[in-house]
Amino acid sequence: MDKTIYFDNNATTCVAPEVREAMLPFFGELYGNPSSMHAFGGQVARHVQEAREKVAAFLHADPAEIVFTSCGTESDNMAIRGSAEVLGPTARVITSRVEHPAVLGPCRRLRDQGHREIEIPVDGAGQLDLEALREALKGGAPAIVSLMWANNETGVVFPMEPIAALVKAAGAVLHTDAVQAAGKIPIDVRRLPVDMLSLSGHKLHAPKGIGVLYLRRGTRLKTFMLGGHQENGRRGGTENVPYIVGLGKACELAAAHLEAERTLLARLRDKLENGLLATCPDARVNGDRQNRLPNTTNLSFEYIEGEAILYHMSDLGICASTGSACAAGSLEPSHVIRAMGVPFTAVHGSVRFSLSRYNTEAEVDHVLEHVPRIVRKLRDLSPFGKGDTLPVEL
Ligand SMILES: *Cc1c(COP(=O)(O)O)cnc(C)c1O
Numbered sequence: 001m002d003k004t005i006y007f008d009n010n011a012t013t014c015v016a017p018e019v020r021e022a023m024l025p026f027f028g029e030l031y032g033n034p035s036s037m038h039a040f041g042g043q044v045a046r047h048v049q050e051a052r053e054k055v056a057a058f059l060h061a062d063p064a065e066i067v068f069t070s071c072g073t074e075s076d077n078m079a080i081r082g083s084a085e086v087l088g089p090t091a092r093v094i095t096s097r098v099e100h101p102a103v104l105g106p107c108r109r110l111r112d113q114g115h116r117e118i119e120i121p122v123d124g125a126g127q128l129d130l131e132a133l134r135e136a137l138k139g140g141a142p143a144i145v146s147l148m149w150a151n152n153e154t155g156v157v158f159p160m161e162p163i164a165a166l167v168k169a170a171g172a173v174l175h176t177d178a179v180q181a182a183g184k185i186p187i188d189v190r191r192l193p194v195d196m197l198s199l200s201g202h203k204l205h206a207p208k209g210i211g212v213l214y215l216r217r218g219t220r221l222k223t224f225m226l227g228g229h230q231e232n233g234r235r236g237g238t239e240n241v242p243y244i245v246g247l248g249k250a251c252e253l254a255a256a257h258l259e260a261e262r263t264l265l266a267r268l269r270d271k272l273e274n275g276l277l278a279t280c281p282d283a284r285v286n287g288d289r290q291n292r293l294p295n296t297t298n299l300s301f302e303y304i305e306g307e308a309i310l311y312h313m314s315d316l317g318i319c320a321s322t323g324s325a326c327a328a329g330s331l332e333p334s335h336v337i338r339a340m341g342v343p344f345t346a347v348h349g350s351v352r353f354s355l356s357r358y359n360t361e362a363e364v365d366h367v368l369e370h371v372p373r374i375v376r377k378l379r380d381l382s383p384f385g386k387g388d389t390l391p392v393e394l
Contacts, residue, residue, distance in 0.1 A: 005363045008319045010354035016205035022249040026242035051248025058251035060188040067213045067231045072179040072200030073102040075213040079175040079196040080106040085222035087142040093117045094145040097339040125288035126156035126340050137170035144173045149181035153336040154287030155296025164193045183254035184293045195219045206250035210243035266294035272364045273297040279372035295355040300346035304378040312374045321352045
């Protein structure tokens with residue numbers, strides 16, 4: 001194995017060299033506290049403000065609507081739990097069956113605490129059942145709705161415009177987890193009436209450990225990180241200055257390259273996907289191929305285990321995933337794939353490839369050269385119906 005071929009960019013991305021460069025001074029001479037009264041801290045505060053402006057520009061938001069957090073998970077928790085606390089114990093909590101654990105976790109905690117929680121189903125293509133959403137929104141009680149913009153496992157993109165129209169018409173509060181959408185499809189909060197939106201740095205070529213909650217002006221939220229007056233009193237704690245600066249740079253890069261990257265990534269992804277479908281019998285794509293992120297493909301190889309494929313790919317330096325890294329290691333089939341009603345013979349054989357701007361055509365060719373052979377060998381050892389799916393030496 002000479003080089004890592006990284007097709008797991010929905011799990012995390014590399015830090016862009018420009019982002020790393022932008023961060024370095026804040027680990028060195030620019031170490032002041034942005035809240036300090038002296039000019040030494042004040043110059044750092046200006047860099048934090050510039051980063052806030054870059055993140056805001058990326059979303060077409062106002063800089064005052066940007067709250068820096070420690071990660072996407074914190075942003076999701078803050079939005080859902082913070083609104084439920086404002087709306088009170090009668091508030092319904094509406095989400096979908098295919099959300100990231102960072103959304104499902106807080107929603108289910110609220111259910112345990114007595115809220116009525118509704119998880120909207122998806123169809124076989126992973127698309128939200130809008131009729132079920134309409135039904136769930138009926139009735140007078142207040143509601144917080146949290147629906148992801150794009151799915152981390154399948155790349156399926158929910159129709160946020162009709163969703164937002166339905167939710168706002170019902171007078172409910174709308175949060176969207178846009179962690180996977182950011183940098184891959186355009187986001188414009190002027191045109192989309194979401195109240196809150198989550199981002200995570202490390203899915204966007206910034207470091208792990210920095211996130212954003214976009215909080216539309218006027219949105220009421222009880223904050224749970226109580227402390228200093230940072231982030232306008234919405235999230236206490238001294239600012240993570242280097243990472244905030246890095247995320248600002250990452251958003252600037254994402255905005256500048258979005259259109260060109262979308263085309264490039266979709267072309268590479270389609271080549272990979274079509275190549276695997278053509279060379280591996282009994283392979284299928286999981287999820288809506290029309291309404292999907294340009295960088296993601298989730299394929300099921302029937303009758304074999306996704307984990308076994310990953311294990312053999314890993315020997316060749318190829319990194320992919322069986323759905324969500326958070327569920328990995330459990331050997332339970334992914335809740336997303338199950339919610340889509342994928343046939344029994346295919347639920348265990350799902351593999352996700354997720355690309356970034358740093359992937360090349362030569363890397364796609366390398367995967368196409370080796371993966372069909374891996375699948376063939378595993379199938380030979382796992383005859384139809386037998387279900388002998390232990391990893392084996394090739
Ligand atoms: C990765 C991810 C998160 C969590 O973000 P962290 O910064 O890792 O906490 C939330 N939602 C989705 C859809 C994700 O892909």
